[in-house]
Amino acid sequence: MMFRRLTALLACLLGIVGAAFGAGDWRVPALTKKLSNGLVVVVSADHSAPTFGLCISYRIGFRLEPEGRTGFAHLFEHMMFEGTPVAPKGTFDRVIEGGGGSNNADTRYDFTEYVDSAPVSALDPVLWLEADRLRTLDFAPEHLDNQRKVVEEEVRVNVLNAPYGLFYAIDLPGKAFDRFPNAHNFYGDFRDLDAAKIQDVEAFFKHYYAPNNAVMAIAGDVTPAEVFAKVEKYFGAIAPRQVPPKPDLTEPPQTAERRSTEQDTLARVPALAIGYRMPPRHSQEAVVGALVGELLHNGDASLLYQALVKEKKVALEVNGGVNFVFGNPFEYDGPTLLTSFIIYPPNLKADDVLTAYDAALNGLAAQGPSPAALARISAKMQSDWYSNMEVPIDRASLLSHATLLDGTPERVNEIPNELARVTAQEVQAFAARYLVKTNRTIINRVPAPPSGGKDRGEKGAR
Amino acid sequence: MTRRFMAILFLLFLAVSPAVGTEKETPLPKGLPPYGELKPFPAPQTTSQKLANGLTLWLVPRRGFPKVSYALAVRGGLAADPQDRPGLAELLTATINQGTATRTARQIAEELQAAGGDLSANAGIESIVITTSVLASNAETGLAVLADIVRNATFPDDEVDLAKINAADHLQEQESDPSFLAERALARVLFAQHPYGVTSLTQDAIAKTTAQELRREYARRFRPDQAILVVVGDFDAMKMVASAESLLGNWAVPSTPPVPAVEKPSLVPPHAVFFVDRPDSVQTTIALGSLGPTEGSADYAATQVANTLFGGMFGSRLTLNIREDKGYTYSPGSFLTPRRTVGSFQIWAAVRNEVTGATINEIAYELNRMATTSPSEEELLHAQRYLVGNQAIDLQAQDSVGRSLARLWVLGLPPEELGRESERIGKVTIRDVDKAAAQYFPAARQAIVAVGVEKVIRDQLAPFQLEVRAAP
Numbered sequence: 001m002m003f004r005r006l007t008a009l010l011a012c013l014l015g016i017v018g019a020a021f022g023a024g025d026w027r028v029p030a031l032t033k034k035l036s037n038g039l040v041v042v043v044s045a046d047h048s049a050p051t052f053g054l055c056i057s058y059r060i061g062f063r064l065e066p067e068g069r070t071g072f073a074h075l076f077e078h079m080m081f082e083g084t085p086v087a088p089k090g091t092f093d094r095v096i097e098g099g100g101g102s103n104n105a106d107t108r109y110d111f112t113e114y115v116d117s118a119p120v121s122a123l124d125p126v127l128w129l130e131a132d133r134l135r136t137l138d139f140a141p142e143h144l145d146n147q148r149k150v151v152e153e154e155v156r157v158n159v160l161n162a163p164y165g166l167f168y169a170i171d172l173p174g175k176a177f178d179r180f181p182n183a184h185n186f187y188g189d190f191r192d193l194d195a196a197k198i199q200d201v202e203a204f205f206k207h208y209y210a211p212n213n214a215v216m217a218i219a220g221d222v223t224p225a226e227v228f229a230k231v232e233k234y235f236g237a238i239a240p241r242q243v244p245p246k247p248d249l250t251e252p253p254q255t256a257e258r259r260s261t262e263q264d265t266l267a268r269v270p271a272l273a274i275g276y277r278m279p280p281r282h283s284q285e286a287v288v289g290a291l292v293g294e295l296l297h298n299g300d301a302s303l304l305y306q307a308l309v310k311e312k313k314v315a316l317e318v319n320g321g322v323n324f325v326f327g328n329p330f331e332y333d334g335p336t337l338l339t340s341f342i343i344y345p346p347n348l349k350a351d352d353v354l355t356a357y358d359a360a361l362n363g364l365a366a367q368g369p370s371p372a373a374l375a376r377i378s379a380k381m382q383s384d385w386y387s388n389m390e391v392p393i394d395r396a397s398l399l400s401h402a403t404l405l406d407g408t409p410e411r412v413n414e415i416p417n418e419l420a421r422v423t424a425q426e427v428q429a430f431a432a433r434y435l436v437k438t439n440r441t442i443i444n445r446v447p448a449p450p451s452g453g454k455d456r457g458e459k460g461a462r
Numbered sequence: 463m464t465r466r467f468m469a470i471l472f473l474l475f476l477a478v479s480p481a482v483g484t485e486k487e488t489p490l491p492k493g494l495p496p497y498g499e500l501k502p503f504p505a506p507q508t509t510s511q512k513l514a515n516g517l518t519l520w521l522v523p524r525r526g527f528p529k530v531s532y533a534l535a536v537r538g539g540l541a542a543d544p545q546d547r548p549g550l551a552e553l554l555t556a557t558i559n560q561g562t563a564t565r566t567a568r569q570i571a572e573e574l575q576a577a578g579g580d581l582s583a584n585a586g587i588e589s590i591v592i593t594t595s596v597l598a599s600n601a602e603t604g605l606a607v608l609a610d611i612v613r614n615a616t617f618p619d620d621e622v623d624l625a626k627i628n629a630a631d632h633l634q635e636q637e638s639d640p641s642f643l644a645e646r647a648l649a650r651v652l653f654a655q656h657p658y659g660v661t662s663l664t665q666d667a668i669a670k671t672t673a674q675e676l677r678r679e680y681a682r683r684f685r686p687d688q689a690i691l692v693v694v695g696d697f698d699a700m701k702m703v704a705s706a707e708s709l710l711g712n713w714a715v716p717s718t719p720p721v722p723a724v725e726k727p728s729l730v731p732p733h734a735v736f737f738v739d740r741p742d743s744v745q746t747t748i749a750l751g752s753l754g755p756t757e758g759s760a761d762y763a764a765t766q767v768a769n770t771l772f773g774g775m776f777g778s779r780l781t782l783n784i785r786e787d788k789g790y791t792y793s794p795g796s797f798l799t800p801r802r803t804v805g806s807f808q809i810w811a812a813v814r815n816e817v818t819g820a821t822i823n824e825i826a827y828e829l830n831r832m833a834t835t836s837p838s839e840e841e842l843l844h845a846q847r848y849l850v851g852n853q854a855i856d857l858q859a860q861d862s863v864g865r866s867l868a869r870l871w872v873l874g875l876p877p878e879e880l881g882r883e884s885e886r887i888g889k890v891t892i893r894d895v896d897k898a899a900a901q902y903f904p905a906a907r908q909a910i911v912a913v914g915v916e917k918v919i920r921d922q923l924a925p926f927q928l929e930v931r932a933a934p
Binding site: 299309375392452 | 493498500501503529568571572576577627634740744786787790793812814843847850852854855858860
């Protein structure tokens with residue numbers, strides 16, 4: 001969700017949604033080939049328009065950035081656009097935008113993706129550029145100094161100068177988890193960002209940016225045979241490298257509710273963030289959890305909107321879901337949360353909101369969803385999931401992530417069936433087991449008077 | 463009356479190799495392969511017709527992707543709000559889905575969710591646009607709910623009361639967001655008392671608006687002869703026309719006059735600094751702006767190209783300067799916002815406090831450079847290709863096609879414009895860009911809004927010796 005440039009943050013906040021229902025039988029084609037250097041290539045042909053979308057995802061996200069280097073995975077993402085010895089800074093955008101396209105990148109917990117979209121006439125130069133920056137980069141210190149400043153402005157605009165400061169995405173995991181990989185500030189402490197050296201950039205590149213640590217998906221007006229041949233031509237000679245093994249990310253169990261209050265000198269209306277720890281990613285319960293997250297938060301028909309905004313009148317806005325705001329509820333591969341972000345009226349107390357919130361969740365645990373409610377959310381998730389695969393760039397992104405995290409692009413077509421099989425009993429059992437006080441963390445963020453010009457801790461730890 | 467047409471978006475690859483740099487440009491890498499042969503880009507194929515009651519219907523059937531997107535627009539947005547109820551259109555859109563003669567708010571939400579959709583109702587400057595996107599198998603349900611909302615909304619008293627309370631708190635929340643503050647201030651600076659100056663509600667308007675007023679404004683704006691329905695996606699055109707006829711064909715035209723057209727503003731915004739004091743800000747949110755061309759005007763395409771190479775894409779002069787060279791900001795940009803009678807040109811950047819003045823200096827330099835010197839051939843070509851290619855990519859999404867077509871209608875333009883825009887962009891010359899830039903880009907023409915700590919803004923901008931006052 002930390003983009004190289006500002007794009008879809010709003011879309012994220014409004015709830016990028018995933019999951020589906022199998023009734024429609026709309027499937028996207030996907031053919032896979034693994035190069036001898038380990039690069040996995042997925043192709044999904046769609047000849048409805050003469051364009052293509054490309055997504056190359058590397059199995060490195062902010063979860064694995066080293067201690068003392070918070071924010072580094074994202075800072076590194078920016079360095080991928082700073083040129084190479086043969087294609088100096090500026091070339092990349094010049095060729096892609098000048099070819100009628102655009103590009104971007106973003107860093108998530110467990111991967112970093114680089115995306116390009118262009119008329120199909122630009123396919124060869126785009127593949128050449130992506131291969132070029134996988135060989136090596138221009139490790140010039142002035143590029144790091146420049147992008148460090150840019151990233152610090154990104155943090156200011158999205159965190160330090162923004163009401164709420166993404167506390168539901170940064171502070172909440174910080175309190176809900178106990179171990180550094182899952183709990184640290186992924187956007188980066190300014191002391192850590194300032195301390196990053198060009199040697200760190202080189203080491204990170206060497207460790208993680210290897211063809212055998214990546215999945216590239218291409219969707220659009222192409223044929224699999226054509227793409228496989230071109231990828232072999234441009235990427236085939238890049239040598240595989242040893243990638244560090246994935247460390248153990250397991251959290252010690254949570255045994256008690258965790259509650260805290262934060263003061264916000266920029267906000268004028270109070271807000272709550274509530275996070276429940278989720279079951280392991282590769283489990284049937286994770287599929288149920290994805291559905292429950294949407295049942296609670298997806299749109300005006302959702303359980304929490306109806307209960308908190310309409311019936312009890314204790315909230316202005318309710319947003320959330322599993323993996324909120326880091327993508328859809330399947331785009332992670334480690335400890336994660338089902339999050340509710342609630343903005344509530346200034347004349348109420350947090351407990352007024354929580355009482356109504358608990359009543360809604362307890363109801364779900366006691367009775368489960370009605371058959372109609374379950375059918376509705378299945379249809380909505382199917383519809384939303386389809387939209388995530390409508391245009392080539394989004395489809396490439398989804399296919400790349402599924403292949404990286406599940407080993408097969410077909411997961412994007414299977415998730416609808418998996419969700420369609422979720423029963424009311426499973427939802428009820430999930431709510432009873434996971435949506436309980438001892439499994440949650442709550443932050444109440446309240447407006448505070450202006451600090452009067454005191455240092456607001458830009459250089460301090462968050 | 464049915465008219466079919468098929469426009470072609472020309473992709474303007476005037477040369478097949480990217481290697482068209484001038485002496486100013488670094489040569490491209492030796493091994494970089496050239497662009498391939500260009501394929502023409504088919505513009506969305508639109509069927510246009512009018513029902514007997516005057517409702518305009520634009521249909522874009524596209525097989526394959528199994529969803530259908532609806533966009534229903536009516537004339538009369540924020541600029542049509544009563545003078546003592548600025549922003550009323552936002553309350554109207556917040557409550558239009560809160561009940562009809564036969565459906566409660568909850569039933570509306572649940573029926574749409576079951577069809578795979580959400581309802582989005584947005585108050586624009588000159589229109590209100592309601593959209594929903596549903597599974598193709600439930601296309602009929604989507605249209606039935608949409609038609610019910612635009613014809614039979616009841617604005618129940620209790621729902622309006624709740625919406626007003628929430629709107630008051632929501633406005634308070636919005637006022638903590640520097641972009642909201644900058645946008646509101648810039649509109650007021652550019653348009654003063656003219657209706658285009660309204661971009662949001664005020665606490666006073668929220669307090670005074672009644673359910674009865676909402677019903678009256680709804681009746682005034684939601685009428686078939688001042689509305690369009692755009693449908694894009696996987697549907698049968700004949701069946702869709704029949705559905706539209708049956709659900710909307712007997713929507714009666716009132717005898718009262720429609721919302722009058724907005725008059726063209728005559729003022730010239732001042733070249734001065736307007737600040738919004740926001741204590742504890744660690745950045746200054748800068749927004750410069752001036753009046754610009756309308757979408758129908760002869761110099762619009764040239765201004766679009768000028769805007770793109772100035773600040774409308776990543777490889778633009780503004781981004782390369784204040785982000786990629788100086789590191790002052792994360793996401794700078796410039797854009798054109800056309801309205802029916804006049805447009806605006808805006809430049810935005812959020813920068814750390816200590817480089818507020820330096821950023822204004824660089825923006826002024828780049829603006830005046832545009833106004834006084836010509837771009838290179840490669841810059842022109844880069845901007846043209848970027849605009850045409852990315853518009854074509856954007857129009858692959860159903861929702862984008864629906865919104866784009868509804869926008870054209872609101873601006874009084876025909877659907878063929880989707881193809882013509884690209885043709886016109888392709889014909890823009892360096893001379894055209896020079897002329898547009900000389901007219902709209904001079905720094906001395908721009909009003910400057912700055913949201914942040916007042917003292918920082920005053921100190922940082924003192925060297926420019928501009929008048930500094932609190933934003934209206």
